[in-house]
Amino acid sequence: SEKIDLDAWKKVMKSGLQEEVSETVSEPKELSALAAAREIVEMWRLAGRSVPENMSDEQLKTFIECPSKSAKKKYLKYLHLKELYKKNDKRKMEEKRERKLVAQEQASETSKTKNTSFVCLWASSMDRAYNWRAAQSMVFGQPLVFDMSYENDMSVREVANTVRQLVLSESSNRRSVDPFHIHFCNLKDDSLYHKEFVKHYREAWDKLLVTVTDQCYTQIFPKDKLIYLTADSPKVMKTFDHDKVYIIGSMVDKSIKTGVSLARAKRLGLETAALPLEKYLLWNSGAKNLTLDQMMHILLTLKDTGDWKKALEFVPKRKYCGFVSRP
Amino acid sequence: SRIQPPEKPLKSEEWNRLRENFQSPEVFEEVMLNSMIKSNSPIDVAKSLLTQVAQSNGDIAYNLLVKYLALCVQQGQTAEIQEMYDIMKIRFKTLESGAYSLLIKGLSNSDQWKMALSLLEEVKKIMIPSRTNYESCIKAAGRHQEMSLAFELYHDMLSKDLMPTLDILKALFDFSRGMKDAELQKELFGILLHLRENQIYPHKTFMRSIKLWFESIPGGNWRGHLTNIKDSGQCPVCSHQLEDSDLTEEEYNNLRERIIKDVIHGTDTFRKTSPQEFEAFQTFVENRLPFDIVIDGLNVSHIKLKKMQCENLFDAVNYLAKGKTRVLVLGRKHMLSNSSNWRREIMKEMQSKADFFFAENISEDDAFLLYATLQSGKHCKFVTRDFLRDHKACLTDSLTRHLFRKWQRGHQIVFSPSEGGKPIKFLPAFRYDCVVQTTGDTWHIPYKDIFEEKYSYQVPRKWLCIQRK
Numbered sequence: 001s002e003k004i005d006l007d008a009w010k011k012v013m014k015s016g017l018q019e020e021v022s023e024t025v026s027e028p029k030e031l032s033a034l035a036a037a038r039e040i041v042e043m044w045r046l047a048g049r050s051v052p053e054n055m056s057d058e059q060l061k062t063f064i065e066c067p068s069k070s071a072k073k074k075y076l077k078y079l080h081l082k083e084l085y086k087k088n089d090k091r092k093m094e095e096k097r098e099r100k101l102v103a104q105e106q107a108s109e110t111s112k113t114k115n116t117s118f119v120c121l122w123a124s125s126m127d128r129a130y131n132w133r134a135a136q137s138m139v140f141g142q143p144l145v146f147d148m149s150y151e152n153d154m155s156v157r158e159v160a161n162t163v164r165q166l167v168l169s170e171s172s173n174r175r176s177v178d179p180f181h182i183h184f185c186n187l188k189d190d191s192l193y194h195k196e197f198v199k200h201y202r203e204a205w206d207k208l209l210v211t212v213t214d215q216c217y218t219q220i221f222p223k224d225k226l227i228y229l230t231a232d233s234p235k236v237m238k239t240f241d242h243d244k245v246y247i248i249g250s251m252v253d254k255s256i257k258t259g260v261s262l263a264r265a266k267r268l269g270l271e272t273a274a275l276p277l278e279k280y281l282l283w284n285s286g287a288k289n290l291t292l293d294q295m296m297h298i299l300l301t302l303k304d305t306g307d308w309k310k311a312l313e314f315v316p317k318r319k320y321c322g323f324v325s326r327p
Numbered sequence: 328s329r330i331q332p333p334e335k336p337l338k339s340e341e342w343n344r345l346r347e348n349f350q351s352p353e354v355f356e357e358v359m360l361n362s363m364i365k366s367n368s369p370i371d372v373a374k375s376l377l378t379q380v381a382q383s384n385g386d387i388a389y390n391l392l393v394k395y396l397a398l399c400v401q402q403g404q405t406a407e408i409q410e411m412y413d414i415m416k417i418r419f420k421t422l423e424s425g426a427y428s429l430l431i432k433g434l435s436n437s438d439q440w441k442m443a444l445s446l447l448e449e450v451k452k453i454m455i456p457s458r459t460n461y462e463s464c465i466k467a468a469g470r471h472q473e474m475s476l477a478f479e480l481y482h483d484m485l486s487k488d489l490m491p492t493l494d495i496l497k498a499l500f501d502f503s504r505g506m507k508d509a510e511l512q513k514e515l516f517g518i519l520l521h522l523r524e525n526q527i528y529p530h531k532t533f534m535r536s537i538k539l540w541f542e543s544i545p546g547g548n549w550r551g552h553l554t555n556i557k558d559s560g561q562c563p564v565c566s567h568q569l570e571d572s573d574l575t576e577e578e579y580n581n582l583r584e585r586i587i588k589d590v591i592h593g594t595d596t597f598r599k600t601s602p603q604e605f606e607a608f609q610t611f612v613e614n615r616l617p618f619d620i621v622i623d624g625l626n627v628s629h630i631k632l633k634k635m636q637c638e639n640l641f642d643a644v645n646y647l648a649k650g651k652t653r654v655l656v657l658g659r660k661h662m663l664s665n666s667s668n669w670r671r672e673i674m675k676e677m678q679s680k681a682d683f684f685f686a687e688n689i690s691e692d693d694a695f696l697l698y699a700t701l702q703s704g705k706h707c708k709f710v711t712r713d714f715l716r717d718h719k720a721c722l723t724d725s726l727t728r729h730l731f732r733k734w735q736r737g738h739q740i741v742f743s744p745s746e747g748g749k750p751i752k753f754l755p756a757f758r759y760d761c762v763v764q765t766t767g768d769t770w771h772i773p774y775k776d777i778f779e780e781k782y783s784y785q786v787p788r789k790w791l792c793i794q795r796k
Binding site: 004005006007008009010012013014036039040043044046047048069234258259260262263264266267 | 336337338357371374375377378380381382385386387388389390393410414417418419420421422423425426453454455596597598599601688689
């Protein structure tokens with residue numbers, strides 16, 4: 001049989017380069033820091049690491065400023081995943097659009113008018129109904145306070161996550177049968193929280209049916225009505241009290257900072273409480289602190305039903321392995 | 328289902344057939360090369376695969392080249408490694424850290440080791456090289472008896488805040504064996520002082536390298552012995568008295584201030600206690616100073632699980648509060664509630680033998696423990712099984728953390744493990760400081776039996792004594 005030329009690939013690799021080399025000659029010798037970083041990231045991508053395909057100059061700057069190698073790696077991975085999710089979403093959107101077009105074509109073929117007594121205005125009429133309820137809650141609803149004084153305890157990304165959770169909380173509150181009157185207390189106008197809120201809500205931020213104030217809750221409500229909810233509290237909540245004002249700390253702590261919100265309540269001399277997680281759930285793993293939207297779901301359910309079991313269904317399933325049979 | 332690489336080079340058609348039968352053809356080459364690395368296939372097989380790729384695509388992806396390079400490095404194919412470098416350099420303006428590390432590792436083990444050094448310089452232009460990059464180069468320089476070059480690289484990595492691995496340090500001792508060079512000796516003493524400053528303990532094989540180096544210095548007349556230091560701090564071999572673990576006045580005051588500032592107050596006094604409570608505790612301590620021993624009551628009450636908590640504490644207080652020893656026990660308010668674990672009459676009796684301070688149930692008594700001990704003065708010891716690691720972590724700078732560890736070694740009384748019904752016993756705090764030390768004519772070096780250091784609080788009991796005859 002014929003002999004295999006084992007070094008044939010080297011010839012191929014070396015042959016295509018002449019043009020490339022001549023191309024690089026015209027480039028300036030000193031690469032700017034940004035260009036150099038871009039090149040490194042590109043090489044990592046070629047090496048098969050989790051690295052985004054496209055990066056803005058701003059992202060590259062953040063990348064360069066990462067204090068350590070592992071921080072750099074983490075940041076790139078984060079951007080990579082973000083890019084993946086975005087691409088997936090886009091793909092799904094396009095598929096949906098195509099399906100819709102096909103469906104429309106089919107519908108026009110069989111064109112048939114439906115008989116119904118309602119005009120189809122679902123989204124906007126629902127919005128109006130929700131807003132009506134939220135407006136009522138502004139007058140008659142039980143207050144629920146989000147304490148917005150944790151900006152200095154968080155990184156920029158943690159603040160962004162916090163606001164995302166708050167947006168989710170506000171929307172599930174608006175959609176509930178009997179919404180809370182939400183108070184964002186200690187919220188300063190020039191704060192990062194505020195900027196993130198505006199990013200999410202845009203013009204709707206000023207029309208939101210919630211109370212936003214830079215005052216502390218202790219200035220708005222009598223102290224003996226306030227209960228600060230914190231996982232570090234030594235006191236366990238037994239029942240939901242409709243006459244109290246519950247406070248939730250608007251904080252996401254990725255590196256668990258124990259006792260920060262408990263310290264805040266202690267300083268102001270407020271009563272504290274933790275959810276009775278261990279009384280009702282066979283805890284599996286994970287921290288006892290829950291996300292803000294989970295807290296909102298739990299409190300809404302408690303307010304409506306007073307049923308702990310139903311309320312604690314909103315604790316993520318991975319964190320517990322079942323309910324205690326007889327609490 | 329891993330794919331088995333072929334034993335002999337294949338022709339393009341044969342590779343194509345394999346590829347078609349593979350479940351995900353788009354990663355076929357990657358998976359195949361990975362499995363070649365794993366089973367250490369002959370490089371000719373890999374070459375035939377690359378040839379197939381080049382012929383069908385007109386190009387070979389970077390990640391495949393790196394995998395092939397890894398295979399060459401694994402087999403020490405120096406010529407091939409060099410050629411790969413040439414190919415990659417023409418193809419790409421810059422390489423990434425993975426390829427550089429492979430090239431440096433591969434070339435440093437060959438007679439082309441000087442090329443590894445220039446590659447290290449190239450890496451420096453785009454990023455900080457890794458510790459293993461330096462390790463390869465330092466070892467290569469050492470192997471070729473270029474010790475000043477090896478030390479230049481060593482200092483270079485220190486200047487970049489890279490902590491050299493114990494392997495690098497050991498290699499520097501190994502390669503310097505038998506050399507008579509005053510400058511070199513100074514460098515190696517410098518490494519020993521580096522161990523001292525960073526409270527690093529060499530492991531057994533590293534210790535042996537140190538011993539052999541000392542004994543090999545021509546005309547040095549150094550002799551090394553392995554030994555255990557007595558509780559008194561005297562070396563049984565040379566009768567030298569080891570340094571004590573006391574801090575200087577300045578260090579002590581510095582540590583005390585940092586503990587109050589970083590550990591007790593931290594970012595927020597309310598996190599561990601409250602200002603009122605801390606003030607009350609301060610007044611309490613000032614009025615009764617100085618104590619000789621401060622006990623973490625709650626911690627001690629858990630020594631023996633079968634016994635009632637207050638009985639454990641009672642035993643400890645009885646053991647420690649003898650004669651004129653002034654003992655302070657820190658507890659929490661719930662201990663006073665007369666429960667099944669905390670019997671009122673026993674608590675009453677204890678309170679006649681020692682001072683007690685009861686903190687709020689949600690406060691952290693460890694912070695109080697540190698404060699009371701440091702406030703009582705240098706002689707005062709404390710008792711807890713806790714390793715105080717999270718408190719050490721609160722200290723903001725590394726210098727204070729080292730002071731804290733030194734102070735902890737000399738002042739923490741721990742339980743000696745005792746079985747069954749035997750009464751509890753305590754190990755006295757170390758009177759001497761367990762750290763590399765020298766007088767010029769002697770060196771005393773504590774070492775660990777095993778390589779893995781599991782707990783930073785565990786202090787070795789074995790020593791290497793080196794003296795000049």
